[in-house]
Amino acid sequence: MPPPPTFCPQCGVSLESADGCRSCGWINYVDPKVAVVILVSDGQGRLLYIRRNHEPAMYQWSWPSGFVDAGERVEDAAAREVREETGIEVEIERLLGVWSATGDQVVVIAYRAHVVGGSLKPGPEALAAAWIPLQPVERRPPAVFAHDAEILGSLLGPER
Ligand SMILES: [Zn+2]
Numbered sequence: 001m002p003p004p005p006t007f008c009p010q011c012g013v014s015l016e017s018a019d020g021c022r023s024c025g026w027i028n029y030v031d032p033k034v035a036v037v038i039l040v041s042d043g044q045g046r047l048l049y050i051r052r053n054h055e056p057a058m059y060q061w062s063w064p065s066g067f068v069d070a071g072e073r074v075e076d077a078a079a080r081e082v083r084e085e086t087g088i089e090v091e092i093e094r095l096l097g098v099w100s101a102t103g104d105q106v107v108v109i110a111y112r113a114h115v116v117g118g119s120l121k122p123g124p125e126a127l128a129a130a131w132i133p134l135q136p137v138e139r140r141p142p143a144v145f146a147h148d149a150e151i152l153g154s155l156l157g158p159e160r
Pocket of ligand 1: 009010011021022024025
């Protein structure tokens with residue numbers, strides 16, 4: 001995130017608040033960040049996970065994810081993140097959904113994908129990468145981010 005401005009870009013006065021300018025009414029709109037999360041299925045009841053080596057949720061197991069670069073096609077960002085974090089080449093199958101929350105700057109776009117190549121090898125942003133069975137439920141990695149349970153539910157349906 002860029003630092004908040006200290007002077008109004010419209011009238012030039014020193015800003016008392018990062019929200020905008022009391023002098024001229026300029027509003028500081030902060031752009032959302034678009035993130036992708038990818039549920040890669042092996043077709044045998046397992047999903048691709050990485051063990052995170054950075055905050056947030058350091059050391060936790062989670063699905064490959066990351067931010068979309070400016071000018072990057074969102075589906076391409078999804079495939080890139082999986083490749084960078086796990087060494088696996090995927091084809092994006094379908095959109096699972098879009099998640100956001102009031103006050104949260106990050107908009108999460110989730111996809112389902114399947115393997116088309118590559119080999120499992122954690123990238124620099126992961127301590128490990130592994131195929132993890134979704135059953136039994138009690139051995140499944142716990143949800144680490146706000147929308148994880150809903151994202152998984154959108155993949156598995158109500159029976160999970
Ligand atoms: Zn102003």
